[in-house]
Amino acid sequence: MLPSFAPAGPEEILLPVKPWFVMLTLILGLMGNLIPMGGVAQPLQPDFLALVLLYWCIQEPRLISVGVAWCLGLLMDVADATVFGQHALAYAVLAYAAEYFRRRVLRFPLWQQAAQVAVLLLFCAALVLLVRVVGGAPLPRWTYAVGPLVGALLWPLVTVLLQWPQRPRRSQMER
Amino acid sequence: MRHISVEPPPFFHRGPSPLARLAFFGLLSLALLFADTRYRYLENVRQTVGMVLYPLQRLVQLPGEAIAQVIHFFSSQHALTEDNAALRQQLLSEAPSVQGYQLLQQENARLRALLHVEKRFQGAAVAAEVLYSGRDPFTQKLFVDKGEASGVQPGLAVIDEVGVVGQVTRVFPYMAEVTLVTDKDQAVPVKVERSGVRSVMYGAGSGRLPELRFLSPSAEIQAGDRLITSGIDGTYPAGLAVAQVASVERETGQIFARVTCKPLAGVERSPHVLILGRAAATLPQRPEEPTDTDAPRKGRGRRRG
Numbered sequence: 001m002l003p004s005f006a007p008a009g010p011e012e013i014l015l016p017v018k019p020w021f022v023m024l025t026l027i028l029g030l031m032g033n034l035i036p037m038g039g040v041a042q043p044l045q046p047d048f049l050a051l052v053l054l055y056w057c058i059q060e061p062r063l064i065s066v067g068v069a070w071c072l073g074l075l076m077d078v079a080d081a082t083v084f085g086q087h088a089l090a091y092a093v094l095a096y097a098a099e100y101f102r103r104r105v106l107r108f109p110l111w112q113q114a115a116q117v118a119v120l121l122l123f124c125a126a127l128v129l130l131v132r133v134v135g136g137a138p139l140p141r142w143t144y145a146v147g148p149l150v151g152a153l154l155w156p157l158v159t160v161l162l163q164w165p166q167r168p169r170r171s172q173m174e175r
Numbered sequence: 176m177r178h179i180s181v182e183p184p185p186f187f188h189r190g191p192s193p194l195a196r197l198a199f200f201g202l203l204s205l206a207l208l209f210a211d212t213r214y215r216y217l218e219n220v221r222q223t224v225g226m227v228l229y230p231l232q233r234l235v236q237l238p239g240e241a242i243a244q245v246i247h248f249f250s251s252q253h254a255l256t257e258d259n260a261a262l263r264q265q266l267l268s269e270a271p272s273v274q275g276y277q278l279l280q281q282e283n284a285r286l287r288a289l290l291h292v293e294k295r296f297q298g299a300a301v302a303a304e305v306l307y308s309g310r311d312p313f314t315q316k317l318f319v320d321k322g323e324a325s326g327v328q329p330g331l332a333v334i335d336e337v338g339v340v341g342q343v344t345r346v347f348p349y350m351a352e353v354t355l356v357t358d359k360d361q362a363v364p365v366k367v368e369r370s371g372v373r374s375v376m377y378g379a380g381s382g383r384l385p386e387l388r389f390l391s392p393s394a395e396i397q398a399g400d401r402l403i404t405s406g407i408d409g410t411y412p413a414g415l416a417v418a419q420v421a422s423v424e425r426e427t428g429q430i431f432a433r434v435t436c437k438p439l440a441g442v443e444r445s446p447h448v449l450i451l452g453r454a455a456a457t458l459p460q461r462p463e464e465p466t467d468t469d470a471p472r473k474g475r476g477r478r479r480g
Contacts, residue, residue, distance in 0.1 A: 031235045034228070036307030066196040070204070078224040079232070080311045081318075081345065081352050084217050085207030092204060096197040135212060137313040138359055138380045 046151030057098035118152030338416035
């Protein structure tokens with residue numbers, strides 16, 4: 001059964017999420033970040049891990065929150081060979097912001113959620129930028145902001161995909 | 176907008192509040208940032224986590240490699256024969272200089288033996304493949320597939336078939352991080368091939384051309400000059416091509432000329448690189464009290480990030 005391209009409506013009660021599925025998607029997000037992109041495509045590469053993390057922070061705040069986000073940030077710091085703590089800080093703040101805004105975000109249809117997600121992802125990227133600039137790095141070019149925006153565009157897709165295993169099956173719905 | 180109170184009833188224990196957690200982890204991050212920039216206490220942690228990440232990194236590279244192999248498989252014989260012919264011709268055209276080079280090397284070895292000078296550069300070199308370039312837009316780094324297991328050490332010079340690419344800055348068991356010459360403030364001691372003027376080339380960061388600083392306006396340098404390593408730092412062996420001077424601006428009233436240069440090596444695109452062994456094991460001891468006119472400090476202790 002293909003998922004319909006819409007988030008679960010209020011009349012639809014989602015099945016409980018499986019923790020291994022959350023872990024798997026987070027690892028896939030991390031792997032998405034590790035994909036070597038060269039040349040023109042590089043600024044387009046969104047922060048997949050932040051995107052997946054944001055989804056779980058909004059959907060399952062009791063499972064995934066600031067602590068997990070922080071640990072994943074440390075992994076990203078190693079993968080990117082950046083100073084320890086910079087992605088960790090950004091992801092922790094992102095997770096907190098997600099927890100703070102989740103009830104508001106969930107009220108909107110997917111495309112409007114994407115707009116709010118764009119703001120959150122840009123904020124996360126800006127935090128990394130702040131840490132870097134304080135550390136003495138030069139300002140990057142404007143293409144730095146493209147990645148988060150691409151990430152926000154992917155939000156509806158991510159939502160539908162990650163929600164799919166939780167949607168009640170038709171047979172169960174008819175019973 | 177209707178507000179629905181969904182605060183949990185007090186009998187559901189949820190641990191510390193999100194704000195408290197944020198404060199805790201935020202402070203922890205700041206502490207880590209400080210500890211990692213000021214002191215390098217955390218290299219062991221980084222190595223361990225790097226080991227854990229390594230299989231994932233290889234895994235995501237597999238599809239790309241598979242595609243490349245398929246393309247390679249289907250590349251037409253015609254292209255290969257053409258390539259082959261071109262390469263043969265190139266080999267032939269370079270044969271005289273190569274033979275001459277061997278002769279010179281022998282002669283050089285004899286002369287050096289006469290002078291009891293240690294060999295300038297032991298030929299130990301490791302060929303490595305570029306795994307991926309750092310995703311980080313702030314720094315110019317590459318990751319290559321050879322690490323501690325292959326004898327790579329921090330500080331070694333990395334070149335490609337044209338010239339200097341950068342320097343190994345961090346070593347993991349099976350991979351190494353290379354900071355490119357275009358990274359901000361990455362310094363390479365160079366000299367102008369034509370006139371012999373010595374200087375230091377500083378990287379300027381992503382998308383900007385490296386520059387030579389502190390060159391007097393009267394220095395013998397012009398656009399188009401080739402820059403080669405001077406070898407006075409003990410990191411890069413002398414005579415490797417580095418860059419070509421792109422522009423020289425001499426403004427009256429300025430103490431120094433403004434010289435930008437364009438790296439020759441495919442700094443951001445070469446798929447294969449060569450990691451050179453330790454260049455000069457026999458540098459004289461550093462003087463007890465370093466003076467201001469010391470050779471420019473390289474690599475070690477440089478800002479990372």
